[in-house]
Amino acid sequence: MSWGSASEFFAMGGYGLYVWGSYGITAALIGYEAWSTLRRRRRALNDALASAAQKAQR
Amino acid sequence: MNGNRLRLFTFAAPSRFYSLSGSLLPWLWAAAALLAAAGLYLGFFVAPTDAQQGESYRIIFIHVPAAWMSMVVYLAMAGWAAIGWIFNARMASMLARALAPSGMVFTLIALATGSFWGKPAWGTWWVWDARLTSELILLFLYVGYIALVEAIDDVKRADHAGALLAIVGAVNVPVIYFSVRWWNTLHQGATITMSAAPKMQSTMLTAMLLLTFAFWAYAFAVVFVRARAIVLEREHEAEWVRGLALAARKLS
Numbered sequence A: 001m002s003w004g005s006a007s008e009f010f011a012m013g014g015y016g017l018y019v020w021g022s023y024g025i026t027a028a029l030i031g032y033e034a035w036s037t038l039r040r041r042r043r044a045l046n047d048a049l050a051s052a053a054q055k056a057q058r
Numbered sequence B: 001m002n003g004n005r006l007r008l009f010t011f012a013a014p015s016r017f018y019s020l021s022g023s024l025l026p027w028l029w030a031a032a033a034l035l036a037a038a039g040l041y042l043g044f045f046v047a048p049t050d051a052q053q054g055e056s057y058r059i060i061f062i063h064v065p066a067a068w069m070s071m072v073v074y075l076a077m078a079g080w081a082a083i084g085w086i087f088n089a090r091m092a093s094m095l096a097r098a099l100a101p102s103g104m105v106f107t108l109i110a111l112a113t114g115s116f117w118g119k120p121a122w123g124t125w126w127v128w129d130a131r132l133t134s135e136l137i138l139l140f141l142y143v144g145y146i147a148l149v150e151a152i153d154d155v156k157r158a159d160h161a162g163a164l165l166a167i168v169g170a171v172n173v174p175v176i177y178f179s180v181r182w183w184n185t186l187h188q189g190a191t192i193t194m195s196a197a198p199k200m201q202s203t204m205l206t207a208m209l210l211l212t213f214a215f216w217a218y219a220f221a222v223v224f225v226r227a228r229a230i231v232l233e234r235e236h237e238a239e240w241v242r243g244l245a246l247a248a249r250k251l252s
Helices: A006-014 A016-057 B002-011 B014-046 B055-086 B090-122 B130-151 B155-169 B172-182 B202-234 B239-251
Strands: none
Touching (some): A006 A016, A006 B055, A016 B055, A016 B090, A016 B239, B014 B202, B014 B239, B055 B155, B055 B172, B055 B202, B090 B130, B090 B155, B090 B202, B130 B155
């Protein structure tokens, strides 16, 4: 372990932009994918519920 | 033979997939989170500074796993698409469709992190070298597959057209993998091969492998969730889906 302080850690030996840029983009892409996919599944279940309720009324 | 075939189709039924994947999901999400936490801890707090590349090398902990996943997911997608086409298996075609967006995400991660690595290492964000270009083609294959299957309304025809594209495009995967050997590329050669000892310090290697397993677990989880959504969208008229929806309403 080579970090003397938090600011040294964030500086990444002068490569901060590249290292944190990489991890930031990865976190953003994976976060968005997981969120939108979970939302899609929830919506699909709700739609199935709505069509089931419609069928029950008829 | 007949009995075996019947059983095979029972397991391949969308309703069966739906309940089985549902019970696996909490474990997959947990495994992804724990493996990622362990890999990041090792990668940032235990692994030493690289003698040649300084701290910028820490990008490989996600770059290499993402690049591997981009290829593995493509082969899985083409494989399921082919099975769905040949055996007319609905669930296989749905899995192929569920894999495509995740493969695209891994390809984007591989390209973006590679760019962030290339800038300090080579002095440029992008070069038209064989490795980079073939990975970019992989991105276009994913985008093309998704656009094609979404553009055709008839589900079966869309699955068949998508399968054809996916299978033809699979030629690109070995091209990506061997590009660093076949051509003289700016991109470095393989760090990890099946035939030789890894040219990497062992904590670095462990961190990278932990993040590889984290990406595997995440890929299974998110693809399962998407496949479940696709099953519900396609089969919302089926009796078992209506039963499921009514049970969900009672719970909430």
